[in-house]
Amino acid sequence: MGGYDFASLQTKWQAIWEERQPFTVSDAGDKRPRKYVMDMFSYPSGDLHMGHAEAFAFGDVVARYWWQQGFQVLHPVGWDSFGLPAENAAIKRGTDPREWTYSNIDQQRAAMKAYGVSVDWTREIHTSDPEYYKWNQWLFLKMYEKGLAYRKDSWVNWDPVDQTVLANEQVLADGTSDRSGAVVVKKKLTQWYFKITDYADRLLDDLNQLEGRWPSKVLAMQRNWIGRSTGADVDFVVEGRSEKITVFTTRPDTLFGVTFMVVAPESDLAAELVAGQDDAQIRAVFQDFLTEVQKSSEIERMTADRPKNGVFLGRYAKNPITGERIPVWAADYVLPDYGHGAVMAVPAHDQRDLDFALKYDLPVRVVVDVNAPVTGVIPALELDENGLAILPDDLEPSNPAETGEALTGEGRLLNSGVFTGLSKSTGIKKIIEALETSGDGRAAKTYRLRDWLISRQRFWGTPIPIIHGADGTEVPVPYDQLPVELPSTEGLDLKPKGQSPLGAATDWVSVKDPRDGSDALRDPDTMDTFVDSSWYYLRYLNPNDPDKAFDPKEADKWAPVDQYVGGVEHAILHLLYARFITKVLFDLGYVGFTEPFSALLNQGMVLSGGAKMSKSKGGVNLSDELALHGVDAIRLTMAFAGPPEDDINWEDVSPAGAAKFLARAYRLAKDVTSAPDAVWSEGDQNLRRVTHRFLSESPGLVEAFKFNVVVARLMELVNAIRKVVDSGAGAADPAVREATETVALALSLFSPFVASEMWEMLGYDSDVATYGWRKADPTLLVETSITAIIQVNGKVRDRIEVSPKIASDELEKLARASEAVIRAVGDKEIVNVIVRAPRVVNIAVR
């Protein structure tokens, strides 16, 4: 590798930055406008890996860009330092998780500093510090007071490897744990929840505000996850039972087609219905069925298109609108925790209901004519004595009972009493109105989103600040007794046993009831670490404040975060939780905004051989690449590889090429012979034009995250300077200095070490990073002539050099006079001439 000694440059500049702290934000008396740029903080695994390196490289481009643009930029880092890897490591070594965690942090901090990220190191936070997690507890208590934190007994996701419960968001689509990879099982347990479902509408609707500033993919994922459906709740009276069964449906227009009802077998409702039923045979059959259902694993349950099984419960319900008597079944295709755990079955128009009806020989009744025109005049239909329509033969739709295909399309209602003939959407509206009038139903929404299960049965997390009194009352720990600190691990067995290890820390868990001093027990569970990360962006604003979680005045000044950078793996989990907690803090009056992250950039992954790069898998890894090519070249490689949100195949990019380019840039700084006070305007005008075009275009490109294009333009500029130095005006030309200084300033966004060195070589002792972007001189951006293209029928036939200010009619005259055009037109008739001065003329001929 020729060029320069990147290793000694890295050492030199790291020491200088350590001393100067150029990125520490004091704010006081600083009149510059503010920007808050934040990278997703890291779990302290000890090493910097490719994923971190890429995210920090991109985040740093943005942070350094705003510094150059004259802002004071808050760009903090912290550590997501609670969690299972530390705890598991501690179990393996018989040590305290604190040791592993804090030594990893030291190691990783050093790696990050060596990576040259523009960070305000005075604001570093660790979520495992009592000074931090105290405020998780404070947040919990605030939410508890508002009824947003509560405990309930429910079927939960249980990770049998990590021996703890998981939130829905932590279970992958294949039914395995996102952390341990174990197949998650269902357990019925009493757990703590945050009531995120209260915020479902706001979490969904506020996504519209983020449109265009968050990746559309993330917005789509969040919308899917929240999964709002609109429709109606309909109440069905059950014979011999005082309470009705309420079902949720998105198709109230098909109410006349209901031929049976289905409830989830494991729901309380099913048990009640069977209990109220005299036939012992039916009760026994149901019990067997329920046992069978509970045996099937979550994975089987989640596979679509499984055969549907069910049993008749021996009970009948009444259709509220037709008065018809319909049987009530229990079946495994109805889920206990969605909607009301019960459905009205319309087999003609729902594939699942149809599959079930055909299997158990239940009636199928068509109530929507999907062949009927959806728009236009509704044909007048004759009704029979039952109020049902008599249909002309050609309107007869296909019969689902014969085809096995449910009719789910748009159409017009059939056999639906006074509603017959209505379109789907009008039918939905009118039938809901009728239900509301009769009191048998109402418009309703339901969500896929579930409340956030936050308790965990592990040690290394934030203790839940609740005391359980002897009488079973939940007593919040008084605020002045926070934090509830984790005990020492001395004599404590952290091995997962399905119950929190804290429960066995006798001295810790036994407390006096704050109400009356009687014996009581602390809640032994700890919080999901996603609680820590749901508000950490606020803690950076006053990381050492002992009196409050964050300062609302600081939040007004800095928050929300202007630019958040991180991996798409948090598209739902962390980002949804942080949005939720921000809205809660807004409602509590602590912040004046409802979305935490105004803009989001998701970097792609770095792949090698089609797999994520990591040390354990062998092959290419970050530390080798850094040693081989230097920090600057690696960072530049990532910026140049393509759009930041795309994955990078390491085989497709060239760190050696990046290093070569940096060496070319560096050599220019060496070549410049003019003094720092050289008068640029006396320099080579063509080079100046290139420089100023670069100065003018780059900011927009950075703001659009087109880092790869900026680097390409920078390469262009370097090539242009080289040409002037070697075979033009020469190294002494003032324009060469101007252009080379521009290279150093722009390069500082991507490759700060070599940029700083170049800056020094060029005679400056200031920090290149905060020196300031130079404004383009508009007079150098004006083009003196422009190439107009002349087309005939859209095909380019001639090019002419014209003034950019040429008038349309003059350009047309020139175009018509062109010999190439005259030849192309020949004896054809000119039917139209489009002139877009000064760029294009198109002559349409026939």
Added chain:
RNA sequence: GCCCCCGUAGCCCAAUCGGCAGAGGCAGGCGACUUAAAAUCGCUUCAGUCAGGGUUCGAGUCCCUGCGGGGGCACCA
């Protein structure tokens, strides 16, 4: 099954508003320097934009259909 994103040279990728398909890099080729090689420097080959249809004076760009790739949700009523 529903929804979202992407298909441009051998490869990674550019192409503001619909207006000359190529900025930059990798790989390749030729040349200069060198005893030779590396490094460096200069020059250079390479696609008509996945396919089909439509809108338009004009489509890589907008619309429809299909194919291919990636992702999210899913017995969700």
